Amino acid sequence: MTTTTITSNSSNTDSKQASSAFPDLLRSEWTKFRSVKSSLWSLIVANGITIVLSVVICQAIVSRWNQRPLAERLIFDPTARSLTGIFLAQLAIGVLGVLVITSEYSSGTIRATFTARPQRNLVLAAKAIVFAVVTFITCLIAILIAFAVGQAIFTQVGAGASITSPGVLRSIIGSTLYLTVGGLLALGLGTLVRHTAGGITCFVGMILVLPGIVNALPSPWSYDIGKFLPSEAGLVVTSVVRDGAGHLLGPWTGFLVFCAWAAVALVLAGWTLHRRDA
């Protein structure tokens, strides 16, 4: 076969002294992220949905515009409508967030990863950063396209919004952040559960099922509790026009609450990561 000398005198004496630096971990996590197909596909699906649904929904609205009552036209939110796709995109991003960690458990690479870097919290942090940056950038591009396409369609009936209109930029950035932080929540849940199907179930449960259950409570409770749920709190920042009769949190307050959910999940995840066997 090959020779059996293992040192080929080249590589490592000088770098042996290099201290373990966080950028090394970021580079490592980026290599991991980009070298599997599921990352690319999740991003294509998420961002494809954002754009395609924008076209479909906006066209549908325009085609029925004349039947729309005046009262509804007044509270019409062209920005939010052109970004309807994020409701579905959040699932694809959530699945990716879960997979980023659970695929390490299912394939067994987690043990290779941790024997290369026993500082497990740093590994999780590097993962979260790489995932968040990639998600934010790609989703921002898709959301900008969806917005532009949607408004171009709405202009046909004179209902389009401009990016300079009040609240529109906030909605665009807010929607991108909503997807990103949602993905981080999924990453935290995936780390706690260590299982792809379980992680996705938890994520979908928190984002989609929980609001439905809380909604079934009698009236003051349903919205007093409901407004603090992850998706209810996080979605306020994505729309320009506020509805919900004052039962919702403010856009950035809501977003902070959403961030708190993700932070709790990630901190718990980091804590258990250190205590449990890999």
Added chain:
Amino acid sequence: MIDVSNLSKSFGNTKAIDGLSFQVQPGQITGFLGPNGSGKSTTMRIIMGLDWPDAGQALINGRPFAKLTNPLYEVGALLDARAFHGGRSAYNHLLYLAQSNHIPPKRVDEVLELVGLSSVARKKAGTFSMGMGQRLGIASALLGDPGILLFDEPVNGLDPEGILWVRNFLKSLASQGRTVLVSSHLMSEMALTADSVVVIGRGRLIDSAPIDQFIGRSTQSFVIVKTPDSSSLQDILRQNGASVKARDDGSLEVTNMNCPQVGELAASNSLVLHELYLHEPSLESAYMELTQEDVEFQSVISTQAVHASN
């Protein structure tokens, strides 16, 4: 050097490791032996900082694994052979490990060359055969050119050529002064490879010694003799103080007597011998004898079959 002291670890009610202490010295290959479920893999996972012990500690060059920065430079391990993502190429698998420890990417090409995977480096690791997966695992252990290496059943699933390669490879690692701990169930292979053994059973140390010493502790040394006139020879041998056991294949197992004595007795009684040799204890027989009580998952026929084939 690896220093394991008073290590204990339970999974629920299962005591996987129970007050285990041993040291692994540099410059030689140490075989890590024990029946199924005796705690070898668990011990190795604890050494590599993956599992937490309930008590005791495992030190790598005097420090616990979790305290190492860039551990790939100090210790490399092949713990389970398929610990890679099936959709990722061998090159990228090694690259991300290298990057996490600030190892230059050209080292990835070197280790791929070393284990003979260069030509399939860009292929998805999921398409690899068992032996190729094993080689990829060995490559990842070598990335940082570490002084300490742990291999959990490295020849599992390798073809004879691969087994020979691993054997020579381990020997060359040890001859360079590295510390090599390798677990295996293949006793004949271990006998050819290891300089020392650490033998455990039910999570406890049974023996830790140079391999010759370990084999020497076995009592199973006896003479095998075969003759057409088995009953006469049995009587003569017994009269002269030997203990004799007839074996299924018609040969006799003689203890308390050496080959020359048996041969001379036969000659003086004009008995024809077809076979006469000393059965020396092997690593396998010594291992069998010393771990017998500690085999947890014992099949009824297995031990009898093994003794008969001796």
